[in-house]
Each structure stands twice: as structure tokens, then as C-alpha cells.
Amino acid sequence: MEFERLNYELEDRVAVITINHPPVNTLGMKTLQELETALEAMCVDSRVKAVVLTGQGKAFIAGADIKEIAAISSQEEGERLARTGQQLFDQIEKMKKPVIAAVNGVCLGGGMELAMACHIRIAGDQAKFGQPEINLGIIPGFGGTQRLTRLTNRSIAIEWILTGNLYSAEEAYRVGVVNHVVPHESVLVEAKKLAHHIATKGGIAIAKSIEAIDQGLAGTLEEGLKNEAKLFGEVCTTDDKQEGTQAFLEKRVPFFEDK
Structure with a gap:
């Protein structure tokens, strides 16, 4: 499969999707559409038993495309964008093939919402997490208010969302957002290792x-x-x-x- 903003590889029953949209892999509509196409193909590909999702360069995904959000001029447009992201992330969460997020850098806004929709999250020790939408005068719209609450608890979710602060990988692990924290340089290796291990099962x-x-x-x-x-x-x-x-x-x- 050929994409403009994704790299796709199949490595012995494990599909590796890399968001490749420099400089920080923002989630614009084009990226969301390509990601949906890749996931739909993997759902029906009998060769794929597990999926690893990561970002190219120093960022996992820095968030949604702010230019696209700035151009929204009506409630209907805003709701339509939110539903587009929600539906895609619901598709990831409901996949019957496990999706592992290899969080290799900043994981903010829509990027964190995408990571939370994955079944398992492995973070490098230099990764940063946060839902900074409130700093833009908006709220998380791709599921952040719902999944963060379910992964942690109501109080932590309120603090993270209302402050818009960034948090370390260790803090994300402490509150239950990520499964494992590993050295930065080995995050993709460890995610693939876990995916390949799961792929040996029925x-x-x-x-x-x-x-x-x-x-x-x-x-x-x-x-x-x-x-x-x-x-x-x-x-x-x-x-x-x-x-x-x-x-x-x-x-x-x-x-x-x-x-």
C-alpha cells in the first residue's frame, strides 16, 4: 500500500504503521483518511495478527492540525470533525487484532487520544503526554474526555484536561495511561517484540x-x-x-x- 503520510510494513504477521507527516506528525484529515484505509486493509488481511503504530522522527503525534481547527466556523463543522476522529479511533479500539502504540516522542491532543484508543501503549522514557486543547479554547474532541477518564479516574482526567499540562512517560505510567516505559531508543523494538509474541498465539x-x-x-x-x-x-x-x-x-x- 502506498500513502503520502504513512509508512506501512508487514513484518512476519505484524503490521507496522508509521505516521510520517513532518515535522511533528499532526493528524489532519488527510492523515486520518489514510490511517482509516490502512486499518481497514489490515482487518481483512489474514497475514496480519497484530499492529504496531508509531511516529516518524522525534514525535509520536503532536496533535490535530491546528490550521484545520482554526478554519472551523460553525458548530456543525466542529462536530463533524470530532465525529470523524471519534469514529476512526472507535474502529481501532474495536479491532479484534491488537494495536500497540509505540510512543516515541511527544504524544499530545489528538495523538494522545489515538494512543489511548490502542489496546496497549509502550512509551519511550523521553515521551511527553498531554491534552492541551484547553490552551486553544477548545476541549478534546477525538475521545479524550472519555478514554482518559476510563484509563485513570475522573479527578486525574479533570486535572490533565483543565490544566493542559504536559506529563512525563513515568507519570503517564503511574496513572495508568501507558503499560510500559522503556529506554527511548528501544521503544519500537520493544513494541514489535510484544506484537510478535502475541502474533504466535491463535x-x-x-x-x-x-x-x-x-x-x-x-x-x-x-x-x-x-x-x-x-x-x-x-x-x-x-x-x-x-x-x-x-x-x-x-x-x-x-x-x-x-x-
């Missing part, structure tokens, strides 16, 4: 695990447990289940064919 079990977690969070514990049992029953009928259990009994590494 694709059906990966997808059903994500589905069980997401549906459980959307409902009650009772509903979640009922759905978990249903999905467990479904995976018990797969070839992968047969291979996985047989490999365990035979003390060998399983080879999953995702069926």
Missing part, C-alpha cells in the same frame, strides 16, 4: 479475548461472565484449541493456523 483466541473484555466493560459483571462462557464454548470447537491442548500434552510449541 488468532481466534486473540479476537475472542478482546471481544470478551470489551463487552464485559460495556455491561454488568453478570452479563460479562455469561458472554465469556459463550465465547469460551465457541473457541472450544476450533482447530486451534485442539492444536494448543495437544501441543501442551506433547510438551511442544503449538502451531496455530487461526481456524
Whole structure:
């Protein structure tokens, strides 16, 4: 696939998407459209079992395109832009193939909202996080007010959003925004390593695990447990289940064919 603002590579069942829009990889409409195209292709590509998303250069994503926001002149235009970003990030969050954000630098505004929509976040120790929209007289519009609250808690989300401050990777880890903090120079290596490790698992079990977690969070514990049992029953009928259990009994590494 050829893109103007993205680089795309497939590395042994792991797709690596790099936002490449110098100087700081802002998320304008063109970038959002290309990212949507890449993700839709990966959803149906049986060769892809995990995705790593990162940024080119010193920035992960510095935020949305401020020029595009400045040009908005009506409530309808603003709402349309917000819904465009929200729908794309919802698509990422609901993917049944795990998306790992390799946060290699500044991760602000729309960039942080994108990272929060990913299933797992690995940050370099020089990365900076924040939702600075309030400094522009606006609010996060691509899901920041919702996902930050769910990843941390209401009080922390209010402080981060109302101050517009920047926070270190260590602080983001402390409040639950990122899963791991690693040396700056190894963030992409570690993200790929995790993605490749996950890609050795059965694709059906990966997808059903994500589905069980997401549906459980959307409902009650009772509903979640009922759905978990249903999905467990479904995976018990797969070839992968047969291979996985047989490999365990035979003390060998399983080879999953995702069926």
C-alpha cells in the first residue's frame, strides 16, 4: 500500500504503521483518511495478527492540525470533525487484532487520544503526554474526555484536561495511561517484540479475548461472565484449541493456523 503520510510494513504477521507527516506528525484529515484505509486493509488481511503504530522522527503525534481547527466556523463543522476522529479511533479500539502504540516522542491532543484508543501503549522514557486543547479554547474532541477518564479516574482526567499540562512517560505510567516505559531508543523494538509474541498465539483466541473484555466493560459483571462462557464454548470447537491442548500434552510449541 502506498500513502503520502504513512509508512506501512508487514513484518512476519505484524503490521507496522508509521505516521510520517513532518515535522511533528499532526493528524489532519488527510492523515486520518489514510490511517482509516490502512486499518481497514489490515482487518481483512489474514497475514496480519497484530499492529504496531508509531511516529516518524522525534514525535509520536503532536496533535490535530491546528490550521484545520482554526478554519472551523460553525458548530456543525466542529462536530463533524470530532465525529470523524471519534469514529476512526472507535474502529481501532474495536479491532479484534491488537494495536500497540509505540510512543516515541511527544504524544499530545489528538495523538494522545489515538494512543489511548490502542489496546496497549509502550512509551519511550523521553515521551511527553498531554491534552492541551484547553490552551486553544477548545476541549478534546477525538475521545479524550472519555478514554482518559476510563484509563485513570475522573479527578486525574479533570486535572490533565483543565490544566493542559504536559506529563512525563513515568507519570503517564503511574496513572495508568501507558503499560510500559522503556529506554527511548528501544521503544519500537520493544513494541514489535510484544506484537510478535502475541502474533504466535491463535488468532481466534486473540479476537475472542478482546471481544470478551470489551463487552464485559460495556455491561454488568453478570452479563460479562455469561458472554465469556459463550465465547469460551465457541473457541472450544476450533482447530486451534485442539492444536494448543495437544501441543501442551506433547510438551511442544503449538502451531496455530487461526481456524
